[in-house]
Amino acid sequence: MQRFSDALLDWFYENRRLLPFRQEPTPYHIWISEIMLQQTRMTAAVPYYERFVAELPDPAALAACDPDRLRKLWQGLGYYSRAANLQKAARVICEQYGGELPADYDALRALPGIGDYTAGAIASIGFGMAVPAVDGNVLRVFARLYDDDSDVTRPETKRLFTERVCEQLPADNPGDFNQALMELGALVCLPNGAPLCKRCPLAAVCLGRASGRAASLPVKPAKKPRPELPLTVVVVRGPQGVLLQKRPDKGLLARLWQPLLLEGRLSADQVRAVLDGMGLPVRGLSLLGPAKHVFTHKVWQMEGWLAETDASPALPGNCVWAMPEELAADYSVPSAFAAYLPAMEGKAGAAR
Numbered sequence: 001m002q003r004f005s006d007a008l009l010d011w012f013y014e015n016r017r018l019l020p021f022r023q024e025p026t027p028y029h030i031w032i033s034e035i036m037l038q039q040t041r042m043t044a045a046v047p048y049y050e051r052f053v054a055e056l057p058d059p060a061a062l063a064a065c066d067p068d069r070l071r072k073l074w075q076g077l078g079y080y081s082r083a084a085n086l087q088k089a090a091r092v093i094c095e096q097y098g099g100e101l102p103a104d105y106d107a108l109r110a111l112p113g114i115g116d117y118t119a120g121a122i123a124s125i126g127f128g129m130a131v132p133a134v135d136g137n138v139l140r141v142f143a144r145l146y147d148d149d150s151d152v153t154r155p156e157t158k159r160l161f162t163e164r165v166c167e168q169l170p171a172d173n174p175g176d177f178n179q180a181l182m183e184l185g186a187l188v189c190l191p192n193g194a195p196l197c198k199r200c201p202l203a204a205v206c207l208g209r210a211s212g213r214a215a216s217l218p219v220k221p222a223k224k225p226r227p228e229l230p231l232t233v234v235v236v237r238g239p240q241g242v243l244l245q246k247r248p249d250k251g252l253l254a255r256l257w258q259p260l261l262l263e264g265r266l267s268a269d270q271v272r273a274v275l276d277g278m279g280l281p282v283r284g285l286s287l288l289g290p291a292k293h294v295f296t297h298k299v300w301q302m303e304g305w306l307a308e309t310d311a312s313p314a315l316p317g318n319c320v321w322a323m324p325e326e327l328a329a330d331y332s333v334p335s336a337f338a339a340y341l342p343a344m345e346g347k348a349g350a351a352r
Helices: 006-017 027-036 043-053 059-064 066-075 083-095 107-110 118-126 136-145 155-168 174-187 208-209 268-277 324-330 335-344
Strands: 228-238 241-246 260-262 282-294 299-309 319-322
Touching: 006 174, 027 043, 027 118, 043 066, 059 083, 059 319, 066 083, 066 107, 107 118, 107 260, 118 174, 118 335, 136 155, 136 174, 136 208, 228 268, 228 335, 241 260, 241 324, 260 268, 268 282, 268 299, 282 335, 319 324
Parallel strands: 228 299
Antiparallel strands: 228 241, 228 260, 241 319, 282 299
16 A cells, blocks of 8 residues: 555645644643543543643643642543543653653653553654554554454554554654544544545545445454442432542542442432431432443442431541532542532432
């Protein structure tokens, strides 16, 4: 296959989306945007990105940010380990590189939370280095271009596809080329269905289109079913606001705040008994309804209750009361509890 970079770049310059991190493609901006875009749709990530870089405009500000404030800025994006790794990396950048991301692929790759793809994106877009940036979009594009049904989750397949990207990579414009491949995968060579081949600048050389197999590529193994965990969520409202419980320092959703979370599917009597044991006698209890949250390796199947109490007992060390304005400003609640956030904010009806 002959080089196709000119056709791809011409298409990109005419069709690329005007995104804030493309307006100011500094290495820092590229880094933050790429970490946010892991596991997050572009349309969802952009407003978070804009708020984040407005408050934390450089590695020094990110390194110095209070961890609770950082988690609050990240609230709603999920996968909070990404934010923790950003701060770890920012501290390394300040300690070892004078507060600027290093213009070196291997040094970037060694930073916490930065893998091959992210290092390639920062190096090529932010520094103009001729290195590839191969993500899921690029793997899909090249599987179709080469009509290759190799399993793209296997390391050897990714190595082969990366070599193919390098064969096409223009040394004088690697950043735009990498962005163009990502954009082609996002806008034209779509996942989970038929690609829009009539709009593709590479349609004439696409072997997958010629064979009629493009829509069935790339090949991935079937996902294993996720185990389901039944849980009971209790939103407790009292004179001092809503009861918040801080999650453990390590593990899933570490150090984030949540309503009272109990294992199993509890009845009204069981919920009352738990609250009585905490010194929180209930004067009203009503169902908030079910909710589901899908994590990478498990599914939470939740049933929600709204409990009203007039008591204000001493709380365990991992619990606090928060008024609605404090909840909004200071406490990071993961999106797993989005269905119950109105009740936590006092917007749900009184419990019965």
